[in-house]
Amino acid sequence: MQLIGSCHCGAVRLELPSAPETATNCNCSLCRRLNGLWAYYEFGTVRITGHPEHTEAYVQGDRTLQTLRCRSCGCITHWEPLPPVAGARHGVNLRNFDPALVAAVRVRHFDGADSWTFLD
Template identity: 65%
Template sequence: MITESSNLIDLHGSCHCGAVRLTLPSMPDTGIKCNCSLCRRLGGLWAYYPFGAVVISGHPEHTTEYIWGDKTLRTIRCKTCGCATHWEPINGEPGARHGVNLNNFSLSLQEAVNIRYFDGADTWKYIDD
């Protein structure tokens, strides 16, 4: 386990109440802030991994999902505290990826990643280039 006390980053996070716990397979290089209608409401800071690479405990027994739009992914939140923890593809085909909300991890992890801004509301392009 990587710990903050040794100036390294802990790759373990959880929702507010702790019912859903996430362990990242590696330190993310980038966190994505998106302004689409859902992400701006959630306030998510997303990191992407191959589907199944993140260890998630408490899912699905402590989670609920929200499916919207083109119905290709589900946004997952804790049933108890309501924190959005991740999103995943509805059809987990080979090569699929999912997003993990880095707001469920330590501030030191969030501060260590490069944050990019994505215009998911209009152009579907990064707006910080």
């Protein structure tokens, strides 16, 4: 299975170290607007080309992570922990990958808007 994805224009490319077993679909105020489908990896294990030269960051709330998008096409590619420390959790937006990869992953629904629990 192809573990390489990219934003729409291809300026930012992501290579996963392994296929995810699960992904998270969150309904918090940000994720529901982004329509992100998040797979989590240890920070530093996902190879990202085109970052930071082709990305812009958005930092909100408690400032513990930054959400990154391509400067050219606007696709949300991933989020990184703040500060960016090796070993911390890192989220990759699976919507930038082949639909076959997404179809092979169990999607969990997280209630980030209210209860902060998984709904499944």
